[in-house]
Amino acid sequence: MKRALVIMLILCLLPIAVFARGVQESSTDGVTVVNVWTRNRHDKDLMVNQVELFNKTVGKEKGIEIKYQIYGDDFIDIYTIAFQSGSGPDIMNLDESIAEGVNKGVIQSLTSFDNEGWVDSFPFDVDINNVTSYKNEVYSIPQFAFTMRMVYNKDLFAASGLDPEKPPRTYEDVVRYAKIITEQSGGRKFGVALPFKWGAGYWAWAGTYTIGGGFGRREFDYKNGEFDFSVLKPYAEMVKQLRDVNSLFPGAEGLDNDTARAQFAEGNVGMMFAVSWDVAVFNDQFPVKIAMGITEVPVPEATGFKYKSELVSEGEWWLGSGIPASKKDAVWEVYTWLNSDEIVTLKYEAAKNIPVNPTIAARANKPDVMGFAEFSEVKNNTVYPVVPSVNVEGDTYDILFYKAVTGQFSIDEAVRRSNQAYNAALQRAIADKEIDINDFKIPDFSPALAK
Numbered sequence: 001m002k003r004a005l006v007i008m009l010i011l012c013l014l015p016i017a018v019f020a021r022g023v024q025e026s027s028t029d030g031v032t033v034v035n036v037w038t039r040n041r042h043d044k045d046l047m048v049n050q051v052e053l054f055n056k057t058v059g060k061e062k063g064i065e066i067k068y069q070i071y072g073d074d075f076i077d078i079y080t081i082a083f084q085s086g087s088g089p090d091i092m093n094l095d096e097s098i099a100e101g102v103n104k105g106v107i108q109s110l111t112s113f114d115n116e117g118w119v120d121s122f123p124f125d126v127d128i129n130n131v132t133s134y135k136n137e138v139y140s141i142p143q144f145a146f147t148m149r150m151v152y153n154k155d156l157f158a159a160s161g162l163d164p165e166k167p168p169r170t171y172e173d174v175v176r177y178a179k180i181i182t183e184q185s186g187g188r189k190f191g192v193a194l195p196f197k198w199g200a201g202y203w204a205w206a207g208t209y210t211i212g213g214g215f216g217r218r219e220f221d222y223k224n225g226e227f228d229f230s231v232l233k234p235y236a237e238m239v240k241q242l243r244d245v246n247s248l249f250p251g252a253e254g255l256d257n258d259t260a261r262a263q264f265a266e267g268n269v270g271m272m273f274a275v276s277w278d279v280a281v282f283n284d285q286f287p288v289k290i291a292m293g294i295t296e297v298p299v300p301e302a303t304g305f306k307y308k309s310e311l312v313s314e315g316e317w318w319l320g321s322g323i324p325a326s327k328k329d330a331v332w333e334v335y336t337w338l339n340s341d342e343i344v345t346l347k348y349e350a351a352k353n354i355p356v357n358p359t360i361a362a363r364a365n366k367p368d369v370m371g372f373a374e375f376s377e378v379k380n381n382t383v384y385p386v387v388p389s390v391n392v393e394g395d396t397y398d399i400l401f402y403k404a405v406t407g408q409f410s411i412d413e414a415v416r417r418s419n420q421a422y423n424a425a426l427q428r429a430i431a432d433k434e435i436d437i438n439d440f441k442i443p444d445f446s447p448a449l450a451k
Contacts, residue, residue, distance in 0.1 A: 032330040035067050035320075036338070037089035039075035041258065042280040043352040050346065054337065064330045073198045073256040079106060079320075088320045090331045091338065095201065098134045098315070099389035099434075107318045109137035113332045124356055129439055130389045132315040140315025141339050144353040145383075147311060147375050148210045150174075150298060151274045151282070153267060154291040160184040160270070167295035169305070171238035174271060174298050178247035181270040191247035193260040193269040194239065196402060201257070203398035206273035209310050211235055212384065214299035216307035216447025219397065219418075220387040225441030227422035229397060229415045234300040236414065240405040253406070262286045273297065276375040280352045283369055294374035308448040311381040313356055382448045388440050390425035397422065 040047070051068045059065055069089075071078050076095040082088040083106045094101050101107040110119055119126060119138050127133045132140045154164035160181045168174045178191020195202055208218045211231055221228040242248050249255065249269055264272050265286035274294075282288045299305050317338050323331055337343065345360050347353045351369035354376050355361055395403075397418040404414035429435040 031063050031065050032327055033065050033067055034091065034327070034331050034334045035069070035089040036334065037069050037071065037075075037079060037092045039071050039073070039093050039095060040277070041070060041072075041285055042277040043347055043350070044070055045284055046346060046350050046352060050343065054334075058333075058337070062330075062333060064333060066334055072258060073195070073201065076200075080104065083321065086322065088322065090320050090323055090327065091335055092318055092320055094140070094315065094318045097389035098130060098132070098139055099391060101318065102134050102139070103391060105321050107139055108321050108323070109134075109139050110319065110335075111137055113319065113328060113335070118336060122357070123359060128313070128386065130386050131313070134389075135434070140318050142313040142356055143316045143339060143344050144347075145276075145311050145313045145356050145378075146354070147276045147378060147381055148205065148297050148309065149274055149276075149294050149375055150271055150296070151264065151278070151371075152271045152293045152295065153264070153269065154293045156181055156185075156189055156267065156270050156290070157293075164291070164293065167293055168271065168298045169295075170298050170301040171234055172301045175238055175241045175245070175247070178242055178270060179245050182245075182247045189268055189270065190249040191270045192242055193249040193255065193263055193272050194242070194252050195255045195257040195260040196252045197254050197256040200396065200398040203401060205275050207235055207398075207401075208232060209312055210273060210297040211299075212447070213297060213305045213307055213309045213380075213450065214303035217445075218310065218384060218387055219422075220440065222385055222440065222442040222445040225437050227419055227426065229418040229422070232397075232401065232418075233411055233415055234302070236401050236405055236411045240407075240411065243405060258286075265289060276354055277352065279369060279371040279375055280350070282371060283351065288370075292371065294371055296380065305450055308380050308382040308450050310384045311378055313383060380450045385442060385445070386440065388426060388429070388435055388437075390422060390429050390435070392421045392425045394421055 048068065051066045055065050075093070079088055079092055088106060094107060119141070122141065126141050127138055128142060132138060132142050150168065152167050157164040157177075161184065162177055162180060168177055174192065181189060181191045194206070212218065214234070215231040217231065219227055219229050219232060243252065249260065249263055260269070260272065261278065261281050263269050265282060265288045267290045282292065296305065297309060317335060319331065319335060341357070341360060344355050344357065345364045348355045348360060349365050349367055351367035351372040395417070400414040400417050401411070403409060404411045426435065430437055
């Protein structure tokens with residue numbers, strides 16, 4: 001019912017997008033409009049200003065106008081329906097795996113646009129199989145790296161009788177601290193905010209991407225070349241305990257990430273899982289009114305913090321499908337500008353993102369912004385081997401684990417169903433020669449130890 005309502009609302013908005021698409025293809029004033037859709041709110045102020053500057057300078061000179069549209073946590077539904085109706089963007093962020101994006105027909109490779117070897121000009125590897133490239137074609141440039149941390153409210157810790165200089169180290173700490181915070185406030189403040197409405201985004205950025213410190217891997221067993229979601233079980237058990245003892249900010253099922261971050265910034269939440277882009281959010285979008293602490297993501301007490309956590313690098317901008325030939329030059333002009341050293345440097349200096357390109361960090365001004373140092377310190381982070389992207393029949397793991405933590409079946413059952421669904425999809429992909437398991441299986445895999 002909830003998803004149906006979301007889709008109805010999206011359909012109401014689509015005529016606007018259709019109109020914009022029409023302007024792109026038959027402009028009367030000789031200006032080609034390039035639609036750029038994003039779900040990035042953390043760099044809104046910077047990018048809106050840069051787009052305006054582009055339109056007044058390079059765009060005016062070359063007859064190009066960027067229409068820059070920012071969406072929320074329903075972004076995947078918005079662009080999926082837009083492409084189904086023939087009104088998708090020219091350039092976009094992708095809120096699903098590259099395999100899903102290709103198979104749904106919402107993105108296209110850079111090959112037919114790059115006539116001058118631009119993709120090969122970067123001083124770092126842009127061809128990351130199943131991340132930025134798929135079936136030997138590059139679809140996006142991995143411009144930024146992301147780290148995960150836990151942020152916590154030092155003021156609320158102190159008011160609850162907790163030591164603000166001793167943040168949670170384990171899942172058990174999180175549950176215990178959250179219960180104390182909620183009880184000590186008389187139910188006016190809450191231990192943890194979990195934005196379940198974010199869906200797959202939540203279960204990735206606050207879930208599978210964060211568990212490496214305890215297990216040294218994500219949901220894929222590199223040694224055996226198969227999916228094994230048992231590593232997510234302790235995290236899911238923590239989430240269920242938080243929910244069962246009423247320590248979550250109310251309405252977690254309908255809580256989106258912006259609302260969760262706003263509540264934390266206001267001082268109503270004790271702890272949150274956060275990503276490096278949240279530095280900009282808590283400085284600009286929702287400036288924190290509290291003393292904010294930042295610590296490594298907690299791990300299960302049974303494992304301890306043994307391994308380096310994951311440093312995530314993904315494609316930032318993707319070309320939408322169905323771009324007419326008459327617009328290719330204009331779209332490519334905008335795409336290369338979005339990926340230019342100029343824009344990447346501006347984002348780094350404003351503490352919006354951590355650049356992958358080492359030369360940018362070396363020559364740019366280092367950001368002096370609250371929280372950036374803690375998120376950009378990567379001595380206990382490392383890039384993990386790639387997890388294969390597969391097309392699952394039925395519920396994906398995020399839906400299965402959500403159902404488990406809300407009591408629809410056990411967490412063990414979520415693990416079993418996820419393993420079954422993902423390994424079946426993996427075997428289909430291997431049989432169809434869509435995946436070579438040797439690209440992912442690492443028999444002698446040994447995770448990097450934490451320092």
